[in-house]
Amino acid sequence: MPRVSIDGTEKVFEVKEGGILYDSLSDQGEELPHGCLSGSCGACRIEVVSGKENLQPAGVIESNTLESLRGEFTEKRGKDFVEGKTIRLACRAKVNGEVCFKPIK
Numbered sequence: 576m577p578r579v580s581i582d583g584t585e586k587v588f589e590v591k592e593g594g595i596l597y598d599s600l601s602d603q604g605e606e607l608p609h610g611c612l613s614g615s616c617g618a619c620r621i622e623v624v625s626g627k628e629n630l631q632p633a634g635v636i637e638s639n640t641l642e643s644l645r646g647e648f649t650e651k652r653g654k655d656f657v658e659g660k661t662i663r664l665a666c667r668a669k670v671n672g673e674v675c676f677k678p679i680k
């Protein structure tokens with residue numbers, strides 16, 4: 576089973592391959608920040624610290640939300656905040672292998 580860890584903590588979770596990141600952690604008692612749980616509000620945004628290749632590619636809904644989030648971050652926090660970062664939505668991202676991430680506040 577793939578292992579998912581939260582950067583800066585000792586938290587490590589074994590998750591079902593192909594499972595949605597948010598759901599997999601929630602099932603184990605780890606409640607991540609969230610809103611709509613359908614990929615449109617962006618509240619569950621995370622930065623993938625390592626293992627981005629182990630997440631299934633973002634679909635249309637997630638991609639659209641990520642695009643607007645990146646625009647918002649660039650505007651409010653500057654280009655450096657988003658450059659080189661892999662941002663995903665925990666409520667949409669499906670896990671295929673080891674991943675380390677941290678929520679973006």
Ligand code: FES
Pocket residue numbers: 608609610611612613614615616617618619620640664665666667
């Ligand atoms: S909770 Fe709204 S996009 Fe994930």
